[in-house]
Amino acid sequence: MSKTNQVKEDTKSVFQNKGSRRNFLKYSGAGIATAGILLMGCEDNENMVPDLDGVVNLGSGDVGVLNYAYVLEQLEAAFYINVVTNLYRNISDVERTMMEDLRNHEVAHRDFLKAALGSNAIGELTFDFSSVNFNNRESVLATAKVFEDLGVAAYNGAGKLLQNPDFLLIAGKIVSVEARHAAAIRSILDSDPKSFAGNDVIDANGLDRAFEPAMVLNAASTFILNKINASQLPTS
């Protein structure tokens, strides 16, 4: 089985394990109908139609920015699903609970964004985690650290691109949780007690990083098999 299929299988198994038929119905039914309301009034999105060449087009305006967030949450969710279904050797109870929590949080973010975007949501992406050794603690936590720090910087940089204050607030609700994750991962991975907010990520003014989407997507592209078109995202 290829790595990509492995991720799909793992994703499926999580929903089979945790999600009963009732949950499936819950997921596919009224929730989505309600959720569609969230983005009503945003521009109608003809660019959600996949490009003929299979490139995933994020779209424009706030929809584009939320789809960009949805890319990152899909990535993180798929990663932690892999981590939890294939826990690294000799994992401690505290770290196992942490990995399960992070999996839950990222899946919740992913599912929420999908619902919020409704018919404007991009499809499910496929990922390549072949560079990660899931049996190895260092490999898993080092990757988690990259993802969490990247997520923080991505949301910090994307805030100014949003037009709707409701979406900005939601992005704010998510980014601080990503920052809590980043600090926790750094704290268990790194021996430096100051790593949780280390000067590799926090500057001399005490500010965290803020990245533009192009930079974030470029960094994330190592793990994403789909080609993503972010050219319509707002730039300022």
Added chain:
Amino acid sequence: MKIFQLLEMYSIKPETLDTFTSRRNAFAKLGSFGKKVAMAAIPVGFASVAGNKAYAATMEPLDVLNFALTLEYLEAEYYTKGLAASGLIPAGKDRAIFELIEKHEVDHVAFLIAGITASGGTPVSKPTFDFTVGGAFNPFGNYEQFLALAQAFEDTGVRAYKGQAANLMSNKALLTAALQIHSVEARHASEVRRLRGLKGWITQNERGAGMPEATQAVYNGENNLMQGGVNVTTVTTIGSDGITESFDEPLTKEEVLTIAGLFIAA
């Protein structure tokens, strides 16, 4: 317990804060603090009239920065005093952590003062803080209490910045800078919580083991399951604990001032 008398004195009844009157009263009792934060022109109570949204009571960007500066003054002084209290913070890992947090808060104060000045505003002056709340707490003589208040301040900081983001949308540079401070506060919160043996994130509206009851206002509302009009429980298989951990909630300016006001003597 003395803290309850103090809460009475400040008219702080979290369960009634949603009403116009109690908000106005709570705010009025904070007295000089309110003036210092330079919000005289803001009709307090609009938040509840216009809808229960963190940004419903709009503040101009400069007022937001002064509001943020007041919180950063509080945090910076707290950690500076904590580090100066002999024998309080254990050497090694704990001390390294608080040295870094203190550095960031001091940096935030300087950054905000520079930003307010550069924007043509006047930075508010530092209030006089009383971290003992009239003797109810002993944070600089008791490390457990020091940690508990640190957790409360950091979790409040996260919620406070989040609640003001929308008020900075007209100035993208300020918004981005505020978000960059916001995530640093969240890193601090996570670390302090974990140092106290808790998870780095907030489950439901639990303040966590060992937190004084007086800090519950910091956690009220964190059990929200509705995001952007979506009941998140209907769109995911993740349970409500996980959902509440996944979204940090904002606090209104008034809620933040009620919490911070406890520690402001003048």
